[in-house]
Amino acid sequence: xxxxxxxxxxxxxxxxxxxxxxxxxxxxxxxxxxxxxxxxxxxxxxxxxxxxxxxxxxxxxxxxxxxxxxxxxxxxxxxxxxxxxxxxxxxxxxxxxxxxxxxxxxxxxxxxxxxxxxxxxxxxxxxxxxxxxxxxxxxxxxxxxxxxxxxxxxxxxxxxxxxxxxxxxxxxxxxxxx
Amino acid sequence: xxxxxxxxxxxxxxxxxxxxxxxxxxxxxxxxxxxxxxxxxxxxxxxxxxxxxxxxxxxxxxxxxxxxxxxxxxxxxxxxxxxxxxxxxxxxxxxxxxxxxxxxxxxxxxxxxxxxxxxxxxxxxxxxxxxxxxxxxxxxxxxxxxxxxxxxxxxxxxxxxxxxxxxxxxxxxxxxxxxxxxxxxxxxxxxxxxxxxxxxxxxxxxxxxxxxxxxxxxxxxxxxxxxxxxxxxxxxxxxxxxxxxxxxxxxxxxxxxxxxxxxxxxxxxxxxxxxxxxxxxxxxxxxxxxxxxxxxxxxxxxxxxxxxxxxxxxxxxxxxxx
Numbered sequence: 391x392x393x394x395x396x397x398x399x400x401x402x403x404x405x406x407x408x409x410x411x412x413x414x415x416x417x418x419x420x421x422x423x424x425x426x427x428x429x430x431x432x433x434x435x436x437x438x439x440x441x442x443x444x445x446x447x448x449x450x451x452x453x454x455x456x457x458x459x460x461x462x463x464x465x466x467x468x469x470x471x472x473x474x475x476x477x478x479x480x481x482x483x484x485x486x487x488x489x490x491x492x493x494x495x496x497x498x499x500x501x502x503x504x505x506x507x508x509x510x511x512x513x514x515x516x517x518x519x520x521x522x523x524x525x526x527x528x529x530x531x532x533x534x535x536x537x538x539x540x541x542x543x544x545x546x547x548x549x550x551x552x553x554x555x556x557x558x559x560x561x562x563x564x565x566x567x568x
Numbered sequence: 569x570x571x572x573x574x575x576x577x578x579x580x581x582x583x584x585x586x587x588x589x590x591x592x593x594x595x596x597x598x599x600x601x602x603x604x605x606x607x608x609x610x611x612x613x614x615x616x617x618x619x620x621x622x623x624x625x626x627x628x629x630x631x632x633x634x635x636x637x638x639x640x641x642x643x644x645x646x647x648x649x650x651x652x653x654x655x656x657x658x659x660x661x662x663x664x665x666x667x668x669x670x671x672x673x674x675x676x677x678x679x680x681x682x683x684x685x686x687x688x689x690x691x692x693x694x695x696x697x698x699x700x701x702x703x704x705x706x707x708x709x710x711x712x713x714x715x716x717x718x719x720x721x722x723x724x725x726x727x728x729x730x731x732x733x734x735x736x737x738x739x740x741x742x743x744x745x746x747x748x749x750x751x752x753x754x755x756x757x758x759x760x761x762x763x764x765x766x767x768x769x770x771x772x773x774x775x776x777x778x779x780x781x782x783x784x785x786x787x788x789x790x791x792x793x794x795x796x797x798x799x800x801x802x803x804x805x806x807x808x809x810x811x812x813x814x815x816x817x818x819x820x821x822x823x824x825x826x827x828x829x830x831x832x833x834x835x836x837x838x839x840x841x842x843x844x845x846x847x848x849x850x851x852x853x854x855x856x857x858x859x860x861x862x863x864x865x866x867x868x869x870x871x872x873x874x875x876x877x878x879x880x881x882x883x884x885x886x887x888x889x890x
Contacts, residue, residue, distance in 0.1 A: 397855060406636070411857045413632050414821055418623035423616050426583040429592060435631070442635050463616040467609075474596035481593060504603050508574045511598050515578060519585040566577050
């Protein structure tokens with residue numbers, strides 16, 4: 391039986407019961423967290439498995455950390471970032487070719503630019519989780535610059551429906567950016 | 569809007585929803601970008617701190633076994649022979665645990681009725697013909713009449729059971745016991761009603777139930793999170809349902825709970841009663857897991873870590889705080 395302070399000490403001594411307890415307390419949260427980032431259950435299970443293997447292997451260090459909670463989520467985050475990094479290698483390579491290998495892309499961005507980029511990222515995410523019809527209507531209106539009437543004809547719906555979709559889309563975007 | 573807030577919203581939006589591959593890559597690139605590293609990390613950690621997932625204990629116990637197996641495999645490189653010897657014993661023990669768990673539900677037929685009985689040291693889990701699931705605690709007996717069917721759902725309980733009733737608004741499920749009778753449409757709840765004891769207790773996790781009984785003057789409707797206690801009087805209060813249903817798991821996980829909640833968990837896990845004999849400090853918090861440990865062992869350790877004093881006599885734990 392443990393209280394919070396001696397749980398990590400027991401872990402450092404190689405107490406498997408303490409380890410099992412920490413696993414049952416934290417693994418479900420870690421797995422959900424990872425799954426929400428990688429959007430794939432199996433990958434999330436693999437990463438969580440490896441994170442907890444590391445917990446055992448690094449038990450000496452872990453007993454000295456202030457918060458096990460933070461430590462274990464940071465380990466999970468690092469594993470996820472490694473995976474992301476790997477995913478992006480191909481994409482970066484392609485981008486580098488597109489910009490003809492120019493090093494100009496490496497210049498530092500101004501705060502203003504970062505702010506604009508982040509906002510457009512946030513809006514992108516919001517649009518992309520809207521119901522498919524609403525998303526199409528919104529993109530036709532914003533990106534292609536079509537009128538309500540044109541959209542209504544293309545999609546074979548009423549202009550009233552188009553207006554409703556746009557109003558709701560605007561409302562959703564307003565909600566996340568204000 | 570402040571930059572931190574935008575970053576937090578991006579993280580929350582992405583984590584909370586499903587996205588196509590292309591958008592996922594967009595996000596991956598964004599989060600890896602070293603601009604505002606600290607704010608991005610804080611947003612992720614804040615999200616992580618708010619997670620309270622519901623999870624299947626059994627599935628995670630299996631995953632834990634896999635992790636432990638991998639750990640052992642690594643150790644095994646250093647100590648091969650010893651490991652094989654131990655693992656055989658471990659496998660034999662596991663098999664024993666599994667078999668006792670399933671064999672403890674005795675199955676008998678009385679006048680064509682099916683009767684499920686658990687011994688004083690075991691629990692049992694089974695499914696009724698209508699798809700409803702029941703977990704019986706120790707020393708309990710559930711009688712299922714021969715004419716039980718999808719359309720005629722009634723059983724008789726003496727003891728404690730955790731019921732997950734298949735929803736069917738047209739055919740109510742009826743549970744009769746010594747002190748309470750329960751009418752159910754489709755729901756999850758815990759009933760404790762031993763004919764040998766002087767009280768009955770119903771705790772509702774989900775759905776709606778209606779309770780009648782010889783000492784209940786008019787039917788009582790319960791809502792989720794409520795507990796009904798029937799002894800000399802009838803009382804309805806609000807409780808933390810997990811305390812009353814944790815006994816249905818293969819192991820009992822106490823995650824930083826105050827002593828007063830721990831006692832409720834143990835009461836159901838060991839099928840005993842707790843009775844305060846003096847002043848009691850309910851506040852000390854503990855974290856532990858019970859698997860096959862005896863009640864004595866657990867109480868002894870609680871007494872070592874907190875001012876808790878106790879004496880066990882005849883399935884009743886008398887306690888106070890020093």
